[in-house]
Amino acid sequence: MLPRLALTAGEPAGIGPELLVRLAATPLAANFVAIADRDLLQRAAARCSVKLDLIDDDGGQIDTRAPGSMRVRHIPLAVEEIPGRPDPHNARHVLATLTEAAEGCRGRRYAAVVTAPLQKSSINDAGIPFSGHTEFFAAQSHADVVMMLASPELRVALATTHLPLINVSAAITPASLERTLRIVHDELRAKFGFAEPRIAVLGLNPHAGENGHLGREEIDTIIPVLEKLRAQGMRLSGPLPADTAFVPAQRQHYDAVLAMYHDQALPVLKSEAFDRTVNLTLGLPFIRTSVDHGTALDLAGSGKADPSSLIAAAHMALDLVARRAMSSSQGHS
Numbered sequence: 001m002l003p004r005l006a007l008t009a010g011e012p013a014g015i016g017p018e019l020l021v022r023l024a025a026t027p028l029a030a031n032f033v034a035i036a037d038r039d040l041l042q043r044a045a046a047r048c049s050v051k052l053d054l055i056d057d058d059g060g061q062i063d064t065r066a067p068g069s070m071r072v073r074h075i076p077l078a079v080e081e082i083p084g085r086p087d088p089h090n091a092r093h094v095l096a097t098l099t100e101a102a103e104g105c106r107g108r109r110y111a112a113v114v115t116a117p118l119q120k121s122s123i124n125d126a127g128i129p130f131s132g133h134t135e136f137f138a139a140q141s142h143a144d145v146v147m148m149l150a151s152p153e154l155r156v157a158l159a160t161t162h163l164p165l166i167n168v169s170a171a172i173t174p175a176s177l178e179r180t181l182r183i184v185h186d187e188l189r190a191k192f193g194f195a196e197p198r199i200a201v202l203g204l205n206p207h208a209g210e211n212g213h214l215g216r217e218e219i220d221t222i223i224p225v226l227e228k229l230r231a232q233g234m235r236l237s238g239p240l241p242a243d244t245a246f247v248p249a250q251r252q253h254y255d256a257v258l259a260m261y262h263d264q265a266l267p268v269l270k271s272e273a274f275d276r277t278v279n280l281t282l283g284l285p286f287i288r289t290s291v292d293h294g295t296a297l298d299l300a301g302s303g304k305a306d307p308s309s310l311i312a313a314a315h316m317a318l319d320l321v322a323r324r325a326m327s328s329s330q331g332h333s
């Protein structure tokens with residue numbers, strides 16, 4: 001039977017609905033279940049000139065899927081979308097799709113969820129505190145999580161996610177850093193198959209603090225945590241200066257990088273592999289992958305958005321589902 005992959009369309013006025021339609025058009029061996037408004041998907045298909053065969057989801061299993069066909073679990077929009085112009089009236093619709101996906105994954109109705117991008121500001125404009133899928137799924141699952149972006153060549157995890165820069169230093173505590181490193185370490189083993197993962201940890205300050213002359217977070221927080229975890233057997237390097245940590249000579253020494261904040265490392269990935277990078281959430285009780293880009297409101301409705309990152313996210317979700325099945329058949333948790 002094909003794995004049932006939940007797909008959320010994200011912001012209705014963004015490129016997400018078009019990307020789902022493009023994904024459905026591929027021959028990928030998965031039972032795609034879009035959690036979205038069915039008319040929204042049909043309008044997106046028309047804008048892309050793609051023929052979409054939408055079938056109401058009955059929760060059943062299938063063993064083949066024709067390219068262009070997709071199941072749908074209909075969750076109605078509050079107002080019809082205008083491409084490029086997010087409407088906060090649809091914020092609760094967007095959150096309802098995420099809730100259904102998370103509950104369905106926890107209840108094993110879906111093998112994994114793949115999310116298309118949403119417009120965080122539109123949800124905030126509806127008066128709802130929200131900073132991202134990562135934090136939303138973590139709160140719903142009562143889980144400690146870590147955001148990771150992965151291309152075929154580079155994996156980057158983040159010690160902090162969607163935080164104003166002014167709050168970053170205070171958010172990196174010995175306890176939070178240790179928790180993050182343990183999740184990254186365990187998930188590199190479980191999800192990527194590294195028996196003894198090598199993790200490079202970046203400093204927070206220029207030159208990793210220059211021995212305390214350019215900031216003390218390395219000396220006061222990062223180094224003590226690294227020493228503690230190294231003594232327990234983890235293979236950790238750093239704190240490394242972020243500006244040179246990604247040069248080719250350094251990369252051969254690690255399997256993943258832990259960056260201290262969002263924009264410290266994501267520009268590296270996005271500039272070299274925008275179409276091949278996948279965002280995944282480590283630490284959740286279910287598999288969640290996503291695109292590496294946003295809602296691209298400038299392209300919405302044009303049919304020109306590149307679906308490569310969403311297709312890569314679906315491939316990664318399927319690989320992780322297969323790895324999980326193999327691991328549980330061997331008796332691992």
Ligand SMILES: NC(=O)C1=CN([C@@H]2O[C@H](COP(=O)(O)OP(=O)(O)OC[C@H]3O[C@@H](n4cnc5c(N)ncnc54)[C@H](O)[C@@H]3O)[C@@H](O)[C@H]2O)C=CC1
Nearest residue numbers: 116117118119120121290292293294295296298299305306
């Ligand atoms: N997973 C998610 O839900 C994410 C959501 N966002 C949200 O997206 C919104 C817009 O973010 P921006 O910073 O403007 O980034 P963006 O990624 O939406 O756009 C940046 C540039 O990349 C282009 N681009 C993005 N995706 C593309 C694709 N698939 N094909 C071709 N070109 C593409 C856009 O046209 C634009 O020129 C924000 O609200 C942000 O929070 C951003 C990243 C991830």
Ligand SMILES: NCC(=O)COP(=O)(O)O
Nearest residue numbers: 131132133134135279290
């Ligand atoms: N830059 C990554 C990003 O903003 C995605 O966040 P999330 O919605 O996956 O938490």
